[in-house]
Amino acid sequence: xxxxxxxxxxxxxxxxxxxxxxxxxxxxxxxxxxxxxxxxxxxxxxxxxxxxxxxxxxxxxxxxxxxxxxxxxxxxxxxxxxxxxxxxxxxxxxxxxxxxxxxxxxxxxxxxxxxxxxxxxxxxxxxxxxxxxxxxxxxxxxxxxxxxxxxxxxxxxxxxxxxxxxxxxxxxxxxxxxxxxxxxxxxxxxxxxxxxxxxxxxxxxxxxxxxxxxxxxxxxxxxxxxxxxxxxxxxxxxxxxxxxxxxxxxxxxxxxxxxxxxxxxxxxxxxxxxxxxxxxxxxxxxxxxxxxx
Amino acid sequence: xxxxxxxxxxxxxxxxxxxxxxxxxxxxxxxxxxxxxxxxxxxxxxxxxxxxxxxxxxxxxxxxxxxxxxxxxxxxxxxxxxxxxxxxxxxxxxxxxxxxxxxxxxxxxxxxxxxxxxxxxxxxxxxxxxxxxxxxxxxxxxxxxxxxxxxxxxxxxxxxxxxxxxxxxxxxxxxxxxxxxxxxxxxxxxxxxxxxxxxxxxxxxxxxxxxxxxxxxxxxxxxxxxxxxxxxxxxxxxxxxxxxxxxxxxxxxxxxxxxxxxxxxxxxxxxxxxxxxxxxxxxxxxxxxxxxxxxxxxxxxxxxxxxxxxxxxxxxxxxxxxxxxxxxxxxxxxxxxx
Numbered sequence: 048x049x050x051x052x053x054x055x056x057x058x059x060x061x062x063x064x065x066x067x068x069x070x071x072x073x074x075x076x077x078x079x080x081x082x083x084x085x086x087x088x089x090x091x092x093x094x095x096x097x098x099x100x101x102x103x104x105x106x107x108x109x110x111x112x113x114x115x116x117x118x119x120x121x122x123x124x125x126x127x128x129x130x131x132x133x134x135x136x137x138x139x140x141x142x143x144x145x146x147x148x149x150x151x152x153x154x155x156x157x158x159x160x161x162x163x164x165x166x167x168x169x170x171x172x173x174x175x176x177x178x179x180x181x182x183x184x185x186x187x188x189x190x191x192x193x194x195x196x197x198x199x200x201x202x203x204x205x206x207x208x209x210x211x212x213x214x215x216x217x218x219x220x221x222x223x224x225x226x227x228x229x230x231x232x233x234x235x236x237x238x239x240x241x242x243x244x245x246x247x248x249x250x251x252x253x254x255x256x257x258x259x260x261x262x263x264x265x266x267x268x269x270x271x272x273x274x275x276x277x278x279x280x281x282x283x284x285x286x287x288x289x290x291x292x293x294x295x296x297x298x299x300x301x302x303x304x305x306x307x308x309x310x311x312x313x314x315x316x317x318x319x320x321x322x323x324x325x326x327x328x329x330x331x332x333x334x335x336x337x338x339x340x
Numbered sequence: 341x342x343x344x345x346x347x348x349x350x351x352x353x354x355x356x357x358x359x360x361x362x363x364x365x366x367x368x369x370x371x372x373x374x375x376x377x378x379x380x381x382x383x384x385x386x387x388x389x390x391x392x393x394x395x396x397x398x399x400x401x402x403x404x405x406x407x408x409x410x411x412x413x414x415x416x417x418x419x420x421x422x423x424x425x426x427x428x429x430x431x432x433x434x435x436x437x438x439x440x441x442x443x444x445x446x447x448x449x450x451x452x453x454x455x456x457x458x459x460x461x462x463x464x465x466x467x468x469x470x471x472x473x474x475x476x477x478x479x480x481x482x483x484x485x486x487x488x489x490x491x492x493x494x495x496x497x498x499x500x501x502x503x504x505x506x507x508x509x510x511x512x513x514x515x516x517x518x519x520x521x522x523x524x525x526x527x528x529x530x531x532x533x534x535x536x537x538x539x540x541x542x543x544x545x546x547x548x549x550x551x552x553x554x555x556x557x558x559x560x561x562x563x564x565x566x567x568x569x570x571x572x573x574x575x576x577x578x579x580x581x582x583x584x585x586x587x588x589x590x591x592x593x594x595x596x597x598x599x600x601x602x603x604x605x606x607x608x609x610x611x612x613x614x615x616x617x618x619x620x621x622x623x624x625x626x627x628x629x630x631x632x633x634x635x636x637x638x639x640x641x642x643x644x645x646x647x648x649x650x651x652x653x654x655x656x657x658x659x660x661x662x663x664x665x666x667x668x669x670x671x672x673x674x675x676x677x678x
């Protein structure tokens with residue numbers, strides 16, 4: 048029982064990270080109907096920048112703030128120069144382009160910082176508490192709290208601001224939004240920028256435990272894809288729930304199913320994805336696509 | 341002479357030239373390069389399979405490295421564990437990969453488009469740890485070493501040359517099959533399913549059957565290539581089949597041109613020789629070029645190098661004809677993209 052609870056706590060903490068990255072994927076999907084496979088690699092590059100700034104003596108918190116803004120720019124520029132020219136092209140094209148980003152961004156990190164893993168500082172203190180034998184770490188709690196703050200912030204942005212409303216409108220009805228005077232492409236660009244910042248935060252949270260290396264986020268992306276699929280691709284709330292569920296499922300399967308263990312953990316999100324796509328392709332909170340003939 | 345005739349002759353001449361060049365490779369290049377050309381041919385077969393699936397049938401796969409791995413391991417295991425002749429293992433490698441392709445292909449019928457990309461992406465990530473984990477079968481990280489085939493006494497050349505010709509024979513077989521599949525009725529149903537499933541179905545194409553068959557065949561090609569790869573490389577391990585292999589094939593396919601047979605060879609040359617050449621400068625360079633190539637090709641040259649060459653030659657032909665006729669300003673006939 049104690050082990051079970053412990054694994055659920057661990058699962059929730061890693062699930063929060065998957066949820067954050069899934070949130071970034073969903074933001075982009077909602078805005079442009081593109082699944083950005085490269086979100087994790089873009090985030091890794093951002094984390095490297097933060098690490099480098101920190102090495103140069105910039106205070107850690109300031110690094111994070113600067114790089115959040117830089118990531119935003121990076122996402123927006125990626126959209127502006129490489130997605131916008133082919134906006135509306137087939138899924139096929141978009142997948143190839145995103146895989147291209149995947150390979151390309153990973154290569155950029157490798158180019159500047161090499162393949163050796165580097166330690167990335169923890170944001171949260173090392174305190175631990177034990178409640179009835181279940182160990183809670185400040186790091187895990189910090190990750191969960193960060194996720195909550197980020198979710199609340201984004202919801203507030205989308206719900207209570209004009210720009211959030213314009214972004215939602217552009218995502219839902221591109222042509223009609225343009226007709227009422229919303230600069231749709233700027234909104235889509237903002238969406239890509241926002242997603243890159245969210246992805247960066249996810250990567251910062253996970254970097255201390257994974258160590259910083261160019262392929263750091265490769266498997267995290269699979270978890271995020273599974274989380275978004277489970278939650279439904281057009282539902283940010285679904286991404287959060289999906290991420291937490293995938294995190295807990297991973298942690299439980301790795302502990303209690305001998306064959307999976309630590310090495311085959313990545314099979315869990317794969318299985319989740321396959322099952323959801325077979326049983327309920329629109330996910331838990333997504334809306335089913337209707338095909339009109 | 342009409343345009344079609346000139347073009348057909350040009351195409352025929354091009355194919356003949358490529359065939360001759362392939363035959364002459366062992367005579368022109370040193371041994372280690374012949375080895376690399378053999379590798380190129382094995383990759384070309386996998387890319388050919390991917391082209392059949394993506395280019396001619398419109399299904400996405402980010403997981404052809406997986407089928408390649410299945411083929412490689414099948415050949416390695418049948419050679420070492422059951423002492424089979426290397427040639428006899430190749431059909432088995434193709435068949436087992438095709439079976440895996442079939443199993444993935446059935447649910448893929450419901451997963452056209454993005455979901456298929458997720459699942460194949462997941463497979464690509466999952467395969468290397470799975471190969472490590474299935475240690476009793478795959479020997480885990482140690483890998484499986486194979487003995488290279490012995491050169492028969494009648495063959496006038498060294499071992500690398502012999503293996504090269506084995507690969508070349510395999511390639512010829514695959515090109516023949518691919519050519520048959522992409523022409524005539526089969527090709528038309530494949531392309532109809534790609535261009536508009538609904539119309540294809542109403543015209544009597546069994547969409548599910550065509551898509552499943554395409555997936556199975558395509559995986560079979562990749563498995564056959566993987567089997568040959570195991571023979572050429574004489575060693576397989578999870579290291580040979582990293583996730584990046586799947587991306588490499590995708591890059592090769594896109595760069596060569598996804599709707600062409602000859603494009604598979606250009607793509608394979610690209611993914612074999614570029615990393616070698618660029619690693620001298622920076623290990624990250626090939627990744628950068630791969631990523632850039634994929635994005636730029638999608639933005640500018642959707643039909644790859646072969647498509648570029650094709651439109652270039654058509655423009656030139658039109659120019660020539662115009663010069664001869666002293667006629668109208670240059671009008672290049674646009675042909676629907678294959």
